[in-house]
Amino acid sequence: MTAGMLANQLEIHTPEGITFSTPLAGVPSRCAAWMVDTLVFLTAISLVSGLLGWFVTALPSVGTAIQMLVYFLLATGYNMVFEWFWRGQTPGKRLFRLRVMDVQGLRLQFGQIVIRNLLRPVDLLPAGYGIGVIAMLLNRKNQRLGDLAANTVVVRTPPVEEPDLEQVVAGKYNSFRQYPHLEARLRQRVRPDETALLIQALLRREQLEAKARVALYAEMAAHFRGHADFPEEATRGLTDEQYLRNVADSLFRRASASR
Amino acid sequence: MLIDLDRFVAEERPYWEELDQLLTRLEVDAGASLDLPGVRRLHYLYQCCASDLAKVSTFAAEPALRQRLENLVGRAYGEIHEVRGRPHRLRPLHWFRCTFPQTFRRHRRAFHVSLSAMMLGALFAALILFARPDLKPFLIPAQFGHLYSDPSERVAREESTDEDPLAGARARFSAMLMINNTRVSILTMAAGLAWGLGSLFLLFQNGLILGAVMIDYILAGESAFLFGWLLPHGAVEIPSIILAGQAGLVLGGAIIGHGDSATLRTRLRRVGPDLVTLIAGVALLLVWAGLVEAFLSQYHEPYVPYALKIAFGMTELVLLFLFLYRSGLHDEDRRAKEAP
Numbered sequence: 004m005t006a007g008m009l010a011n012q013l014e015i016h017t018p019e020g021i022t023f024s025t026p027l028a029g030v031p032s033r034c035a036a037w038m039v040d041t042l043v044f045l046t047a048i049s050l051v052s053g054l055l056g057w058f059v060t061a062l063p064s065v066g067t068a069i070q071m072l073v074y075f076l077l078a079t080g081y082n083m084v085f086e087w088f089w090r091g092q093t094p095g096k097r098l099f100r101l102r103v104m105d106v107q108g109l110r111l112q113f114g115q116i117v118i119r120n121l122l123r124p125v126d127l128l129p130a131g132y133g134i135g136v137i138a139m140l141l142n143r144k145n146q147r148l149g150d151l152a153a154n155t156v157v158v159r160t161p162p163v164e165e166p167d168l169e170q171v172v173a174g175k176y177n178s179f180r181q182y183p184h185l186e187a188r189l190r191q192r193v194r195p196d197e198t199a200l201l202i203q204a205l206l207r208r209e210q211l212e213a214k215a216r217v218a219l220y221a222e223m224a225a226h227f228r229g230h231a232d233f234p235e236e237a238t239r240g241l242t243d244e245q246y247l248r249n250v251a252d253s254l255f256r257r258a259s260a261s262r
Numbered sequence: 263m264l265i266d267l268d269r270f271v272a273e274e275r276p277y278w279e280e281l282d283q284l285l286t287r288l289e290v291d292a293g294a295s296l297d298l299p300g301v302r303r304l305h306y307l308y309q310c311c312a313s314d315l316a317k318v319s320t321f322a323a324e325p326a327l328r329q330r331l332e333n334l335v336g337r338a339y340g341e342i343h344e345v346r347g348r349p350h351r352l353r354p355l356h357w358f359r360c361t362f363p364q365t366f367r368r369h370r371r372a373f374h375v376s377l378s379a380m381m382l383g384a385l386f387a388a389l390i391l392f393a394r395p396d397l398k399p400f401l402i403p404a405q406f407g408h409l410y411s412d413p414s415e416r417v418a419r420e421e422s423t424d425e426d427p428l429a430g431a432r433a434r435f436s437a438m439l440m441i442n443n444t445r446v447s448i449l450t451m452a453a454g455l456a457w458g459l460g461s462l463f464l465l466f467q468n469g470l471i472l473g474a475v476m477i478d479y480i481l482a483g484e485s486a487f488l489f490g491w492l493l494p495h496g497a498v499e500i501p502s503i504i505l506a507g508q509a510g511l512v513l514g515g516a517i518i519g520h521g522d523s524a525t526l527r528t529r530l531r532r533v534g535p536d537l538v539t540l541i542a543g544v545a546l547l548l549v550w551a552g553l554v555e556a557f558l559s560q561y562h563e564p565y566v567p568y569a570l571k572i573a574f575g576m577t578e579l580v581l582l583f584l585f586l587y588r589s590g591l592h593d594e595d596r597r598a599k600e601a602p
Binding site for chain 1: 312328336341436441531535
């Protein structure tokens with residue numbers, strides 16, 4: 004079991020030969036999440052102040068003692084409690100779709116959460132996460148010192164987006180359907196990243212300038228022609244864009260029909 | 263290569279769903295455990311999903327399916343390959359009686375180094391003040407400015423006053439002490455990130471202050487007041503800071519990894535639970551120290567005899583060290599015998 008690195012990605016190879024990867028969170032998104040958490044924390048503090056206010060008035064010494072202890076516990080425990088019960092997330096992290104994860108993809112343990120949060124004072128030095136940010140910039144896994152000691156990373160968990168296949172398929176008729184063996188070859192040869200590129204190119208049709216679109220579709224159509232050589236009668240009169248829509252239809256027809 | 267995705271999904275989906283349910287059950291309930299057939303089933307389902315993912319990875323047209331399988335395999339991988347103990351149900355008494363002192367004893371060398379650093383600081387300050395009493399303000403930080411005055415004057419003032427110095431503020435003072443000391447302890451442990459040097463520096467610095475105050479009172483002939491004032495809470499508070507320093511040195515030691523062939527990640531993984539145990543134990547001890555300091559330490563003769571306060575402090579110290587060095591030994595021996 005090893006944890007490798009792609010550009011800003013944490014890649015985990017299992018002993019079964021399976022690889023899965025997850026994108027790492029950078030300084031800006033973590034900073035934004037921290038700001039949201041600070042806001043939530045301050046709101047919680049003012050709520051507690053309001054609730055304990057009458058108590059402080061009635062019993063000044065005991066009331067203030069309880070108030071001070073509650074503040075301290077909130078300040079120290081806010082991140083720990085959320086990260087434990089929300090499996091690596093705080094309200095800020097949840098909003099920005101970040102999650103604390105074990106660096107080797109194992110179960111996040113409570114001890115790891117405690118350590119990464121208790122070592123925060125060092126990352127905060129000399130002011131405003133100075134050491135923490137420097138550590139993150141120097142570290143390939145964007146870990147602050149607390150993360151390094153606790154063996155944790157903060158990853159992004161973008162939502163799984165289902166492509167809107169209705170927009171990209173060829174329409175009523177796809178001349179490629181006459182050649183199921185060539186469609187099968189196409190499905191076999193096209194890689195997932197090429198599929199994603201194809202979908203994005205077709206979905207963003209209106210955002211592209213006409214000239215750029217023609218050039219891009221021509222280049223992409225030439226690329227996909229290399230994967231499966233459909234006979235001339237299937238491609239006669241097809242523009243590059245129609246060719247790409249036929250390819251998308253061939254790739255996705257089965258999947259969309261199964262939904 | 264998959265030709266019929268519909269059939270593949272229809273055939274395999276029950277396994278994915280079963281694995282998903284099993285994982286959710288394990289993730290939600292920290293105390294959940296599986297019997298042998300359950301473990302076998304989990305492993306079988308994990309292998310099914312992993313092999314499905316391998317098949318789907320070569321099939322371009324379903325990124326969503328691939329992501330779902332990656333997610334399942336990732337979660338199951340975390341469960342199956344995790345060899346550290348699962349977070350078990352809370353057993354606070356057992357933890358305090360056995361786990362905490364056992365952890366202390368496992369790293370007793372770090373404790374001795376930590377103790378030495380503080381004693382060295384105290385000795386250093388004592389020697390300097392013995393030779394140059396005028397250097398007191400340089401050794402005691404401004405936040406303890408009330409200690410700059412002449413010890414005998416303070417003793418005379420506090421012994422003659424009829425007023426309760428903490429009237430109506432004891433609980434607040436106690437909370438403030440607990441919070442402040444816990445913060446110092448956390449920082450002393452965290453400073454261990456700098457290869458342990460940060461912890462050593464903070465321990466030495468605390469030793470300097472302690473040594474300066476002690477020699478100041480001893481030279482002024484106020485030893486009884488000094489020990490009556492410091493021992494009741496100091497007998498727990500000072501060892502707590504040394505324990506926090508011990509945690510810092512354990513962390514620093516794992517980072518240095520001298521004579522240990524394991525990787526940095528493995529070394530840190532190994533000491534992680536011990537750090538948490540030590541610092542949690544320190545926080546508990548500091549609650550007691552905070553209560554004693556506010557409710558007993560600040561009251562002097564003629565209200566509370568110094569002999570009684572010193573006896574109380576010495577008893578605490580002996581009990582604390584008996585607890586740290588002896589508690590949970592029986593449990594430790596039993597585990598050693600059970601181990602293969």
